[in-house]
Amino acid sequence: MSDTNRKIIDVLNGKTISPPPVWLMRQAGRYLPEYRKTRAEAGSFLDLCYSPDHAVEVTLQPIRRYGFDAAILFSDILVIPDALHRNVTFTEGHGPQMDPIDEAGIFALKDDNGLQHLAPVFETLRRLRQDLPGETTLLGFCGAPWTVATYMIAGHGTTDQAPARLFAYRYPKAFEHLLTFLADLSADYLVAQIDAGADAVQIFDSWAGVLGEEEFDAFCCRPVQRMIASVRARRPGAKVIAFAKGAGMLLKTYRQKTDATAIGLDWTVPLAFARELQKDGPVQGNLDPMRVVAGGKAMEEGIDRILDELGHGPLIFNLGHGITPQADPETVAALVHRVRGISR
Amino acid sequence: MSDTNRKIIDVLNGKTISPPPVWLMRQAGRYLPEYRKTRAEAGSFLDLCYSPDHAVEVTLQPIRRYGFDAAILFSDILVIPDALHRNVTFTEGHGPQMDPIDEAGIFALKDDNGLQHLAPVFETLRRLRQDLPGETTLLGFCGAPWTVATYMIAGHGTTDQAPARLFAYRYPKAFEHLLTFLADLSADYLVAQIDAGADAVQIFDSWAGVLGEEEFDAFCCRPVQRMIASVRARRPGAKVIAFAKGAGMLLKTYRQKTDATAIGLDWTVPLAFARELQKDGPVQGNLDPMRVVAGGKAMEEGIDRILDELGHGPLIFNLGHGITPQADPETVAALVHRVRGISR
Numbered sequence: 285m286s287d288t289n290r291k292i293i294d295v296l297n298g299k300t301i302s303p304p305p306v307w308l309m310r311q312a313g314r315y316l317p318e319y320r321k322t323r324a325e326a327g328s329f330l331d332l333c334y335s336p337d338h339a340v341e342v343t344l345q346p347i348r349r350y351g352f353d354a355a356i357l358f359s360d361i362l363v364i365p366d367a368l369h370r371n372v373t374f375t376e377g378h379g380p381q382m383d384p385i386d387e388a389g390i391f392a393l394k395d396d397n398g399l400q401h402l403a404p405v406f407e408t409l410r411r412l413r414q415d416l417p418g419e420t421t422l423l424g425f426c427g428a429p430w431t432v433a434t435y436m437i438a439g440h441g442t443t444d445q446a447p448a449r450l451f452a453y454r455y456p457k458a459f460e461h462l463l464t465f466l467a468d469l470s471a472d473y474l475v476a477q478i479d480a481g482a483d484a485v486q487i488f489d490s491w492a493g494v495l496g497e498e499e500f501d502a503f504c505c506r507p508v509q510r511m512i513a514s515v516r517a518r519r520p521g522a523k524v525i526a527f528a529k530g531a532g533m534l535l536k537t538y539r540q541k542t543d544a545t546a547i548g549l550d551w552t553v554p555l556a557f558a559r560e561l562q563k564d565g566p567v568q569g570n571l572d573p574m575r576v577v578a579g580g581k582a583m584e585e586g587i588d589r590i591l592d593e594l595g596h597g598p599l600i601f602n603l604g605h606g607i608t609p610q611a612d613p614e615t616v617a618a619l620v621h622r623v624r625g626i627s628r
Numbered sequence: 629m630s631d632t633n634r635k636i637i638d639v640l641n642g643k644t645i646s647p648p649p650v651w652l653m654r655q656a657g658r659y660l661p662e663y664r665k666t667r668a669e670a671g672s673f674l675d676l677c678y679s680p681d682h683a684v685e686v687t688l689q690p691i692r693r694y695g696f697d698a699a700i701l702f703s704d705i706l707v708i709p710d711a712l713h714r715n716v717t718f719t720e721g722h723g724p725q726m727d728p729i730d731e732a733g734i735f736a737l738k739d740d741n742g743l744q745h746l747a748p749v750f751e752t753l754r755r756l757r758q759d760l761p762g763e764t765t766l767l768g769f770c771g772a773p774w775t776v777a778t779y780m781i782a783g784h785g786t787t788d789q790a791p792a793r794l795f796a797y798r799y800p801k802a803f804e805h806l807l808t809f810l811a812d813l814s815a816d817y818l819v820a821q822i823d824a825g826a827d828a829v830q831i832f833d834s835w836a837g838v839l840g841e842e843e844f845d846a847f848c849c850r851p852v853q854r855m856i857a858s859v860r861a862r863r864p865g866a867k868v869i870a871f872a873k874g875a876g877m878l879l880k881t882y883r884q885k886t887d888a889t890a891i892g893l894d895w896t897v898p899l900a901f902a903r904e905l906q907k908d909g910p911v912q913g914n915l916d917p918m919r920v921v922a923g924g925k926a927m928e929e930g931i932d933r934i935l936d937e938l939g940h941g942p943l944i945f946n947l948g949h950g951i952t953p954q955a956d957p958e959t960v961a962a963l964v965h966r967v968r969g970i971s972r
Contacts, residue, residue, distance in 0.1 A: 443787055444949075446917075446918055446952070449916065449918040450918045450921050450922055450954075453916075453918055453919055453921075453922035453926035454922050454926070493837070493874070493896065494896065495896060496895050496896055496898075496916055496948075497896075497898035497899070500896075530837070530874075532876035532877055532896075533876055533877040533898070533901065534898070551840050552837065552838065552839060552840055552841075552844075552876075554840075554841035554877070554878070555841070557877065572793065572797075572840055573790075574790055574793040574794045574797055575797055577794050577797075578794055578797035578798050582797035582798070604840075605788075608790070610794075
């Protein structure tokens with residue numbers, strides 16, 4: 285199957301497409317009744333991630349409904365700590381939890397066949413590439429080392445990642461070891477995803493915004509640069525979307541330093557600045573997910589502004605963060621129509 | 629009492645002072661054993677805020693220990709919703725809670741002598757100005773309308789203020805009414821604080837960082853501009869430090885639009901950008917509070933970098949956010965010594 289008709293790949297190659305291709309972060313999610321049904325059948329959240337039957341089904345659901353230009357593998361950034369035996373659990377209403385790691389634990393980390401643990405993920409990707417329409421881009425993904433490390437150190441999510449920031453100040457060598465270890469394992473993971481059929485991959489650095497400049501450079505830029513270089517050394521030309529949420533004015537150097545193909549933009553990134561970033565390459569984003577919950581004029585104005593400001597360069601239309609369970613599926617249909625110029 | 633010897637006032641007047649004056653956000657707080665003692669005696673957290681005896685005592689404690697260049701009134705940004713009968717409570721480990729407000733509730737808001745409810749705060753300030761050393765600047769403060777509104781709408785703290793963002797999209801008129809109402813009441817509150825002895829005031833917009841550019845302009849810049857203009861119309865030359873946490877690259881226009889005397893910087897603001905901001909006027913910040921918890925080299929390097937980069941212009945040394953309970957009081961002493969050049 286040639287990928288010449290995949291619009292997102294064209295944008296990642298630097299082309300401007302009008303109207304732009306569109307997908308939504310967390311598009312396979314709780315706002316869809318069919319997702320909630322499959323989720324209930326699957327067992328635990330990790331059971332859903334590791335069951336190719338169920339994971340393929342929920343990945344395809346939003347494609348069937350909306351014909352998004354990309355399907356993104358249904359999985360979670362925390363399958364990497366799970367593969368590292370950190371005892372990861374997802375409890376409704378409590379978010380993810382795992383055994384917090386300490387200095388000794390970090391130096392004892394080893395990749396004892398972690399990717400084997402993730403075999404169902406690769407099976408899911410292989411089946412997806414077969415089942416998806418030819419024009420739909422298949423995206424793989426993983427968490428960035430910093431963001432994954434914040435959960436591994438705290439043992440759970442926190443507001444401002446104070447535990448990981450403190451750990452990094454106290455144990456700089458152990459922390460660097462952890463980031464490098466995660467970067468290398470995650471690069472292997474992305475290579476395997478590409479080999480299983482992913483056309484491109486996205487790296488989620490959801491907690492990039494809580495760091496000082498020097499720490500952003502050391503904890504976000506450098507590990508992601510290492511990952512991308514490692515993937516491209518083995519799979520030349522591999523396309524990577526890097527999403528450093530909250531990185532703000534540091535996104536310009538972030539692109540330069542990481543050599544990401546495209547930069548994901550959260551909803552706080554001013555569009556004038558986004559246009560600057562777009563001069564250096566493709567961007568993806570950045571509608572406030574709350575505008576989708578609000579719907580109506582609030583959503584339409586937000587969509588139109590993005591199209592007006594960023595539609596004249598390489599753009600993948602997306603939200604600035606994952607879609608939330610409160611969103612109405614009908615409103616999502618209206619979003620897609622408006623982006624595609626059907627209802628504007 | 630002349631304030632000519634108050635270093636922070638000199639900096640707010642645009643002077644460069646070397647070494648710079650220093651105080652810490654939340655310097656009267658749980659990291660101090662004497663605070664924990666007074667806190668336990670006072671009853672509830674709001675009892676502590678409204679008891680001049682106890683509030684004066686905890687405000688003075690860090691001045692006695694460290695001789696900070698400013699004492700900041702011990703209070704909370706949520707005394708404004710409390711004065712508006714929103715049933716505010718502080719429960720250990722749960723953060724603040726109050727009755728969430730709706731559209732009808734907003735249009736029904738009225739200032740029925742809210743400032744009378746806050747009389748103990750003004751009494752605290754009057755006593756503080758008498759008890760403080762002449763060279764110590766006395767700071768009053770309040771929350772910015774956006775940040776106070778986020779709590780009033782959600783009824784509690786949230787990670788990304790999605791409830792308030794959604795409310796603002798759904799009910800733009802009611803939301804604007806709320807912000808204007810809070811701006812006017814808060815301006816009255818700051819005028820009364822100045823009349824009670826505050827030499828300068830700080831406006832805390834702790835949740836400025838979760839907004840798109842247009843919302844930042846409408847919800848943060850405009851209400852704070854309105855407040856400052858209202859205070860200065862009545863108290864010409866009033867000095868205001870505005871702290872819009874997470875506002876990043878928008879801080880440059882934030883200063884221009886609000887006409888704040890000084891701009892507070894959180895720890896994610898790059899120092900090169902802070903130097904740009906300093907060309908337009910005084911800045912305050914911005915050590916990562918986790919560096920104070922870590923202590924040692926991590927703290928020293930952070931302090932030295934701020935002094936090196938920002939010490940040659942008008943600077944008030946501070947943290948980039950409040951000091952946390954984990955900080956060791958001895959480490960805080962080391963911080964003050966290092967800033968003052970005693971131990972560098």
